[in-house]
Amino acid sequence: MIVPDLYSIRMRASASRSHLSGAERLVPGDRIDLTVSELVRRARSKQVAPDQIVVTIDALGAIPVHAIPSLDLFSLTERDAAACRHAAVRALAASGVSLTAVETAFRILDQGAAPGGGSMRGAMIMDAASGERLEPDRSRGLRVTRFDWNDEASAQIDRELSRLGLTHFRTKEALALASKVCGAPGVVAELCWSDDADYTAGYVASRTQGYIRFPVMKQMGVASGGRVFFVIHAGLDMNTLVSYLQDEPVLITSIGKCQAADVLSSGAE
Ligand code: WAQ
Numbered sequence: 001m002i003v004p005d006l007y008s009i010r011m012r013a014s015a016s017r018s019h020l021s022g023a024e025r026l027v028p029g030d031r032i033d034l035t036v037s038e039l040v041r042r043a044r045s046k047q048v049a050p051d052q053i054v055v056t057i058d059a060l061g062a063i064p065v066h067a068i069p070s071l072d073l074f075s076l077t078e079r080d081a082a083a084c085r086h087a088a089v090r091a092l093a094a095s096g097v098s099l100t101a102v103e104t105a106f107r108i109l110d111q112g113a114a115p116g117g118g119s120m121r122g123a124m125i126m127d128a129a130s131g132e133r134l135e136p137d138r139s140r141g142l143r144v145t146r147f148d149w150n151d152e153a154s155a156q157i158d159r160e161l162s163r164l165g166l167t168h169f170r171t172k173e174a175l176a177l178a179s180k181v182c183g184a185p186g187v188v189a190e191l192c193w194s195d196d197a198d199y200t201a202g203y204v205a206s207r208t209q210g211y212i213r214f215p216v217m218k219q220m221g222v223a224s225g226g227r228v229f230f231v232i233h234a235g236l237d238m239n240t241l242v243s244y245l246q247d248e249p250v251l252i253t254s255i256g257k258c259q260a261a262d263v264l265s266s267g268a269e
C-alpha cells in the first residue's frame, strides 16, 4: 500500500565512538517534531551521557509500505536464567537452527559482539546450519529500520502488553522489529537480549513459533547483548535480505495473540 505523508525517523546515540542507543519510527508528517523530541529525550536519559546524537528524517514518498500483523507473543514467567536459556535453545532448535549455530550465537553475544567486545549497533546475520557470520559489516552489524505500529495496532498492542504487565517500550519495539525480521526472505529465527546492564529480558522469534519472551537471559548488571538473525544460507540473496530489512517500510496494522506461558507448557516446547 502507499501511505501518503509517511516519514522514517532514526536516532542513534554514541559516547566515545561506541554505540549507546538507537530507535526507529515511521510517522505521519504532523508527528515528526514530537517523535524527534521523544527520541532525543530517550538518548539523553541513558546513564552515560551521549556525546553524539544523530537523528535522520527521510520522507518515504511513493515507496510502497508492507502491511503485516505482529507475531503472536508468549510471555514466559520463568525467572531462572539457566532455565530461560535452556528454553531459548530448544525454541531455536525447533525453528531449524543447529546446535553449533546456537552455541556460536550465545558465545558471541555473551562476549560482546563488536570487535572490541562492546555492543554492535546492528545485528549479526548467521548461517543457521554452520554458525558462520554473514553480515556485510561485522563491526556495525545490520540495522533494521523503517518499521512501526500504525495507530490502531499500537493502541491494541498497548492494551494487550499492559494486561501482561509488559509496559516497557522495549518490549513493544522489539516485538515490532521481530515481526518485520521474521517476515524476511531467508530468515528462520531471531535471538535477542538487551545490551543494557539493567534489562535482562530477551526473546526467540520465528514465523512458526511467534515471539517467545524470556524475562532473564543474563544476570543483572551484565552489559553484553545483541541480536542474531539466523538464515538459510543456501539460495540466500543477501542484497534482497538487506534491502528488505533496511529500506522496505513495514507497518504493523493488526496484532497477533498475546499470552502468558509457563516454561514447561509453552510454545517453546
Ligand atoms: N536492527 C538491528 N539490530 C538492532 C536494532 C535494529 N534496529 N536495534 C538494536 N539492535 C541490536 C544492537 O546490537 C543492540 O546493541 C542490541 O540489538 C540490543 O538493543 O521486553 O532492548 O535496544 O520483550 O538494547 C529484548 C526484550 C530487548 C524485549 C531488546 O534491545 C522485551 C533491547 P536494545
Ligand code: MG
Pocket (backbone or CB within 6 Å): 020, 021, 194, 195, 196
Ligand atoms: Mg540497548
